[in-house]
Amino acid sequence: MLRVRSHGRGGQGIKTASQIMGTAAFLSGYQSQDFPLYGAERRGAPIVAFTRVSQKTILERGPISLPDLLLIGDETLLEDPQAAPICGSDEQTVLFINSEKDPQILKGSFNLPSLPVTCGLTKLCLQYLNDGMVRSTALGAAGARLTGRISLEDLLESVEIELDVMGIAGQPLQSNLDLVREVFGALNPVTIKEREESALSPSKLMVLEQKEVQDAAPIITATRNMVQRKTGNWRIHRPEIDYEDCNNCMICYARCPEGVIEMDPEGKPVIDYDHCKGCMICAQECPKHSIKTLWEMDYELEPQ
Amino acid sequence: MNSNLNKKRMLTGNKAAAWGARLAGIEYVPAFPITPQTEIVETLSQWFADGTLQGKFTNMDSEHSMFMAAGAAAATGVRVFTASSSQGILHGLESIYTVAGWRVPFVMVNVSRALATPITLEPDHNDVMATRDCGLIQLHAETCQEVLDFVLMGYKIAEHPLVSIPVLVNLDGFVLSFSREPVMIPDEKAALEFLPPFKPVQPVFRASQPMARASAVFGGGTYTYFRIQQDLAARQAETVFNETAREFAERFGRTYEPVERFHVDDAEVVFVMSNSFATKGKSAVLKLRKQGIKAGLLKLSMFRPFPGEAIANALAGCQKVAVIDQNLAPGMGGIIYPEIVTAMYDKKDRPKKILSVVGGLGGKDIKEDDFLSIVERLNDSESKRPLYLFDEGDWSQFQQLQKIALV
Numbered sequence: 125m126l127r128v129r130s131h132g133r134g135g136q137g138i139k140t141a142s143q144i145m146g147t148a149a150f151l152s153g154y155q156s157q158d159f160p161l162y163g164a165e166r167r168g169a170p171i172v173a174f175t176r177v178s179q180k181t182i183l184e185r186g187p188i189s190l191p192d193l194l195l196i197g198d199e200t201l202l203e204d205p206q207a208a209p210i211c212g213s214d215e216q217t218v219l220f221i222n223s224e225k226d227p228q229i230l231k232g233s234f235n236l237p238s239l240p241v242t243c244g245l246t247k248l249c250l251q252y253l254n255d256g257m258v259r260s261t262a263l264g265a266a267g268a269r270l271t272g273r274i275s276l277e278d279l280l281e282s283v284e285i286e287l288d289v290m291g292i293a294g295q296p297l298q299s300n301l302d303l304v305r306e307v308f309g310a311l312n313p314v315t316i317k318e319r320e321e322s323a324l325s326p327s328k329l330m331v332l333e334q335k336e337v338q339d340a341a342p343i344i345t346a347t348r349n350m351v352q353r354k355t356g357n358w359r360i361h362r363p364e365i366d367y368e369d370c371n372n373c374m375i376c377y378a379r380c381p382e383g384v385i386e387m388d389p390e391g392k393p394v395i396d397y398d399h400c401k402g403c404m405i406c407a408q409e410c411p412k413h414s415i416k417t418l419w420e421m422d423y424e425l426e427p428q
Numbered sequence: 429m430n431s432n433l434n435k436k437r438m439l440t441g442n443k444a445a446a447w448g449a450r451l452a453g454i455e456y457v458p459a460f461p462i463t464p465q466t467e468i469v470e471t472l473s474q475w476f477a478d479g480t481l482q483g484k485f486t487n488m489d490s491e492h493s494m495f496m497a498a499g500a501a502a503a504t505g506v507r508v509f510t511a512s513s514s515q516g517i518l519h520g521l522e523s524i525y526t527v528a529g530w531r532v533p534f535v536m537v538n539v540s541r542a543l544a545t546p547i548t549l550e551p552d553h554n555d556v557m558a559t560r561d562c563g564l565i566q567l568h569a570e571t572c573q574e575v576l577d578f579v580l581m582g583y584k585i586a587e588h589p590l591v592s593i594p595v596l597v598n599l600d601g602f603v604l605s606f607s608r609e610p611v612m613i614p615d616e617k618a619a620l621e622f623l624p625p626f627k628p629v630q631p632v633f634r635a636s637q638p639m640a641r642a643s644a645v646f647g648g649g650t651y652t653y654f655r656i657q658q659d660l661a662a663r664q665a666e667t668v669f670n671e672t673a674r675e676f677a678e679r680f681g682r683t684y685e686p687v688e689r690f691h692v693d694d695a696e697v698v699f700v701m702s703n704s705f706a707t708k709g710k711s712a713v714l715k716l717r718k719q720g721i722k723a724g725l726l727k728l729s730m731f732r733p734f735p736g737e738a739i740a741n742a743l744a745g746c747q748k749v750a751v752i753d754q755n756l757a758p759g760m761g762g763i764i765y766p767e768i769v770t771a772m773y774d775k776k777d778r779p780k781k782i783l784s785v786v787g788g789l790g791g792k793d794i795k796e797d798d799f800l801s802i803v804e805r806l807n808d809s810e811s812k813r814p815l816y817l818f819d820e821g822d823w824s825q826f827q828q829l830q831k832i833a834l835v
Binding site (some may be wrong): 143146147149150155156157158159160161163182183184185186187235321323324325326327328330331334339342343344345346349352 | 434436438523545546549603604606607608609610612614683704705707708710711714715716718719793795797798799801802805815816817818819820821822823830833834
């Protein structure tokens with residue numbers, strides 16, 4: 125059994141990547157299973173998806189806590205304690221990170237259990253699809269290639285099947301297939317050892333005592349505790365106010381759905397970047413176009 | 429085209445449900461969205477819109493109206509499908525009791541999701557257990573394949589002249605509803621041969637032919653008559669299920685029984701489970717056997733009618749049984765547990781010990797290690813309480829959240 129866990133953000137096509145791998149493995153004659161995990165989050169929020177590939181019937185369901193292959197589609201997640209993408213991986217886990225950075229530096233900076241395989245998928249996506257946001261085909265192709273179990277032919281067919289479901293055909297499909305060929309050629313299969321089955325050991329079950337109702341019922345007495353949930357790194361795009369041009373009309377302040385634009389004592393709007401999710405409604409609403417849309421990532425490319 | 433694709437396709441549990449309904453040639457779908465069910469009605473609405481399905485898809489104002497519309501349409505003699513989950517099925521509960529009493533056949537899918545409060549999106553079985561006594565036939569699916577097959581078989585059972593009762597097919601939210609695995613989609617022609625168009629044997633509503641289906645009765649005797657009839661028909665559904673499963677196996681090669689025995693025959697310890705977590709149980713059984721513990725698993729594929737005799741036969745001679753309920757009736761414990769005990773009570777070779785285990789609530793995983801803990805408890809405990817699968821990790825997670833929640 126090969127267990128693949130893919131991390132990324134809502135909108136990046138992480139679920140689709142897991143499905144491309146699932147279908148490709150299935151076409152290559154394996155049993156496969158794929159499963160995304162998300163709740164009420166939206167674009168930019170950390171997302172995780174799983175793919176299991178096996179020659180035998182798969183007797184597992186739900187999340188993968190100990191992955192054999194870990195695919196990180198967005199390297200900014202490495203710094204997110206809530207996403208904790210490395211969690212559960214060990215020295216046997218093969219790490220893949222969509223990054224331009226030196227693998228040694230990544231390993232040192234993020235205390236990775238092994239030297240990661242890297243490839244700058246975002247740049248390739250920009251090159252082939254003119255979109256650095258959607259990484260489904262690139263990440264799916266990278267994962268499929270690294271397993272060494274899936275042929276290019278089956279992978280291409282899988283991408284056609286999965287993109288067809290989304291109504292992607294014609295030139296956009298061809299561009300995706302070219303991207304797959306490029307990623308497939310850029311990476312080499314890695315050796316993924318089959319994990320030895322560990323013997324079962326009893327769980328540390330607890331006997332709960334009855335508590336008083338204030339501790340027993342779901343009651344929240346703390347106010348303003350939402351600020352503890354930092355959502356700033358959900359941003360793909362970053363709004364930046366041009367204060368030379370801004371006339372403090374307060375429209376951005378009124379329109380921000382997250383309430384993260386405040387008016388400072390001088391009457392200027394100030395964006396709380398710890399919590400701004402980058403929806404860019406402020407930039408859309410600003411009547412003077414004084415709010416610029418920048419990429420959060422290192423790329424010095426203005427979005428189309 | 430790859431040869432694997434001709435036979436099977438990667439489908440989520442939700443898509444498998446939609447495919448089951450499509451192959452059944454459904455003619456009417458009243459719908460209302462709810463996570464994690466929405467993908468089913470979304471898929472069907474697409475198929476009605478593009479002409480794949482012929483008939484009517486209606487977005488309703490609530491699940492209460494939705495189930496009433498499903499029953500009313502079934503009473504006109506068309507083939508009806510609908511689906512819901514969790515708070516939605518609870519909101520429709522009054523209508524479900526009502527239309528089940530009308531004795532009209534249709535199929536509904538419930539995608540299990542735990543109930544408020546606290547609210548969540550993740551699965552457990554309290555929602556489907558709330559419909560336990562409504563007078564539905566209930567089939568619980570472990571795999572995406574079973575979802576499709578049970579929907580198709582469900583129509584055959586529901587529409588059988590000796591049954592005429594709505595069938596509910598249950599699948600777990602997230603773990604099955606959003607999981608894709610290879611599913612064999614039966615050929616349309618073969619599906620039609622197995623399940624020909626619906627021909628009601630009872631009077632149905634027709635224009636200019638007045639009739640009523642929901643009379644008021646007083647005094648109790650007449651009421652009791654109709655209720656006992658409902659019970660007799662529901663019990664009959666087990667035989668009809670077996671007949672249907674035989675025909676299904678002949679046509680499609682997949683065999684189903686009201687209960688599935690997994691290494692039960694020589695087992696000293698048997699776990700009783702249902703739905704998708706039974707897969708995890710099967711894996712644990714194989715691992716326990718490697719560790720020298722003769723374990724087995726009994727999966728309930730049919731929950732209503734309750735296949736008591738089949739369960740008793742399967743568990744006869746087994747020393748220890750653990751009933752794993754992914755639901756909780758506060759003040760009582762697991763809901764399936766007493767039903768299993770009842771099935772065994774008058775059997776001479778009944779198990780020495782039947783333990784109630786409550787776990788997998790609100791999306792909480794049941795870990796393979798938990799099964800070893802269950803075996804240990806079966807060996808030594810005399811506790812009258814259920815064994816709750818709650819561990820130190822859950823406790824520390826709760827404590828962290830409580831710190832944020834309280835002043």
